[in-house]
Amino acid sequence: MSENLPNNNTTEEVDLGVLFNAIGNFFNKIFDFIGGVFKAIFSSIIFLIKAVIENFKLISIVVLVALLVGFGLEKTKTPAYYSEMLVKPYFNSKYQLVSNIDYYNSLLESKNYESLTSIFDISVDEVKTINKFEIDIGPETENQLIQEYDKYAKSIDSIRAQEITFEDFVENRDLYSSDVFNIRVESSKRDIFKNLSTGFNTTFNNEYSKKLMRVRDSTIAIKKATYLKDLRKIDSLQLVYLKILNQESEKGTLSIGVQGLLPLTQERTKTQEYELFKNEIAIRDSIRSLDELKITESVYYDVITDFSDIGLRSNELTQKYSLIFPILAILIMFLIYVSIKVIKFAKEYEG
Structure with missing residues (x-):
């Protein structure tokens, strides 16, 4: 069995070598791709600069004419x-x-x-x-x-x-x-x-808007009538409580403590004036909100x-014709230049 160990080590070394070579090739391809992209961008920039240098006079004349035409159109246009x-x-x-x-x-x-x-x-x-x-x-x-x-x-x-x-x-x-x-x-x-x-x-x-306004106004009227009805009930209860309190203050209700051990105490009927007062404030706030809504939204729109x-x-x-025309002129000249180069390359291409 000891004779097989060197062969296994050799096989593992070969596998690692293949793996490292594959990784190296992968990174080389990535670097080559990135380099190719930068090279293509650089070549395109040089291509444009060369085209501008070779046709500088023509470009200047065309851009100047387009600028004058655009400026003149801006002045004459209403x-x-x-x-x-x-x-x-x-x-x-x-x-x-x-x-x-x-x-x-x-x-x-x-x-x-x-x-x-x-x-x-x-x-x-x-x-x-x-x-x-x-x-x-x-x-x-x-x-x-x-x-x-x-x-x-x-x-x-x-x-x-x-x-x-x-x-x-x-x-x-x-x-x-x-x-x-x-x-x-x-x-x-x-x-x-x-x-x-x-x-x-x-x-x-x-x-449709008129219908919504009529529905809104009808809803406000129904709610307001309900709130006013509740207020009348609260007023009636307040009068009842006030009457009870007046009666108790005039007569007084005395009771003896348990088995006579406690002193005489005066018991008063429990009323809910404060709760009624809070409910009255809440209802009046609701009525005021309804009135404000009807006032603020009494029209179909506000200016x-x-x-x-x-x-x-x-x-x-x-x-801005003085800006648009020169840009269009440059784009048209660029398309014409590229088209001429492509046609020339196609004619000279032999495969």
Whole structure:
């Protein structure tokens, strides 16, 4: 058996050698791959630099021409102005608001200016100056988002709520998740925006919202009647307790102690004036909350900030032709250069 030991050692040494060689080859391939990637990036950069150097004069002329054309188009194009209005809808009128904004844009695209004239009560010429309507979520603080997240987490299953983080909640919110909306109107006429404010009244007045307001008012009336009925009962009980106390204070109720060992004591009827007083305060607070709700939400929407009298100049990137045209010119020249190189390589390639 001792004669077989050297053979086993030799076999183990061979296996270890093969393993180390495999590991070494694996790392060599990784380093070669990383080196190839860096080499390809470096070659691409050199390729671009070489193309720019070889065609520097042509590139300069084309970029300069594109810059002048874009700058000239910016100066000759009619400027665009915008104004924004923050609104807070009630009774789920936000759904009608979003739908109507899309409807207004479709009227502009189809050039149905007469319909917009009747909606906003402005002239056809003024309607033609409107470029587009936009709506987005209004400004929200992080504290407001946290409160909405807590409210949402309490409304779903506790196990499901643990799987949804605050970041997931904020990321997956859509336009209808907000209670405040920012309406933006863009026009080539600078002083048209104030005239559009009254036209948005019809946006919120829909049958569904009117129905919700009627249901809300009826519910408030029923609750208030119930609270007033409870208050009358409390008043009656308070009068009864007061009558009992007056009677006891006038007559007094005396009793002798147990087997005459204790002195004479006066027992009074137990009443619950304090508990009635607390209930009365709670009921009156509830009535006040109902009255405040009916006052604060007596309309279909509130205007937080209205359209300004004079619009601001729109400086959107899509209107920066002096920047867009040179970039497009460079991209087109790059595609042409690459295409020429590819065609030339294909013609000279022999396989």
